[in-house]
Amino acid sequence: MGTIRIQTVCGFGCGSSLFLKMKIQDILKENNLEAEVFCGDIGTCISTPCDVIFTSEELASRIKDRSKVPVVTIGSFVNKKEVTAKTLEFFQSLEG
Amino acid sequence: MFPIPLKDCELCSQEQKCYAKYTKNMIKEVLSLDNILNESHIRIKEEAEDWEGAIRKAGDVLVQAGSIKPAYIDKMIRSVKELGPYIVIMPGFALAHAAPCEDVVKSDIALITLKNPVCFKSPNDPVSVVLCLGCTDSSSHLDMLSAIAGLLMEEGRIPEIAGADSAKEVIGILSGAEK
Numbered sequence: 001m002g003t004i005r006i007q008t009v010c011g012f013g014c015g016s017s018l019f020l021k022m023k024i025q026d027i028l029k030e031n032n033l034e035a036e037v038f039c040g041d042i043g044t045c046i047s048t049p050c051d052v053i054f055t056s057e058e059l060a061s062r063i064k065d066r067s068k069v070p071v072v073t074i075g076s077f078v079n080k081k082e083v084t085a086k087t088l089e090f091f092q093s094l095e096g
Numbered sequence: 097m098f099p100i101p102l103k104d105c106e107l108c109s110q111e112q113k114c115y116a117k118y119t120k121n122m123i124k125e126v127l128s129l130d131n132i133l134n135e136s137h138i139r140i141k142e143e144a145e146d147w148e149g150a151i152r153k154a155g156d157v158l159v160q161a162g163s164i165k166p167a168y169i170d171k172m173i174r175s176v177k178e179l180g181p182y183i184v185i186m187p188g189f190a191l192a193h194a195a196p197c198e199d200v201v202k203s204d205i206a207l208i209t210l211k212n213p214v215c216f217k218s219p220n221d222p223v224s225v226v227l228c229l230g231c232t233d234s235s236s237h238l239d240m241l242s243a244i245a246g247l248l249m250e251e252g253r254i255p256e257i258a259g260a261d262s263a264k265e266v267i268g269i270l271s272g273a274e275k
Contacts, residue, residue, distance in 0.1 A: 077186050
């Protein structure tokens, strides 16, 4: 299996998605997990190849039905517990 | 990008040879907190009636700094109306911005705190700290924003900033200094 590609998504791919990207990168490092994390915008994220999309609840509802990959929603980007649990959950789903 | 040094290296007086060192030092300087967010870009206990007013107040700081045109403020507000309050990315904190466009003169960041918190209809309401970001393209501001994101995303940081009584105190909190 190649490198896992995680896309963090916000309105324009240059603001809050960066915050989320950094948080996920921290968590990957702490848990010895490897993945490529990159930012995307809500308009084009569906057509960008990736293995999973992480975004806010508000934006997730706009793409959930059309996305070919799992869409993980994060309520608070600063809540390490939440982001860690959801990141690890995604990695576990890959094994199953 | 960073200006090319035409004079001798300030660190060791060698000409050209330690260009890398010089550049590294300059990058560090450019990315110091003071260059990302200094006191002139912080407003404390601003009064706003609602979320739109809060975004306007934060945007005004960048208009006054000459970094954005007023039209950019309308775009930030429109983006929330179209995409929802997703910019409230953590409790008490909104990251107001729009897509890179010609209304941004230079990539810049401003921070305001609110006297009375406002609601965006987000689960992370009420909001008392608004960071306003203007970017000329989707990459030139990333170092700046990553640096500030790292400082803001510590748990408990936002309430601490919201309670600050001066811009200086906010800088102190962000730089981890003792009060």
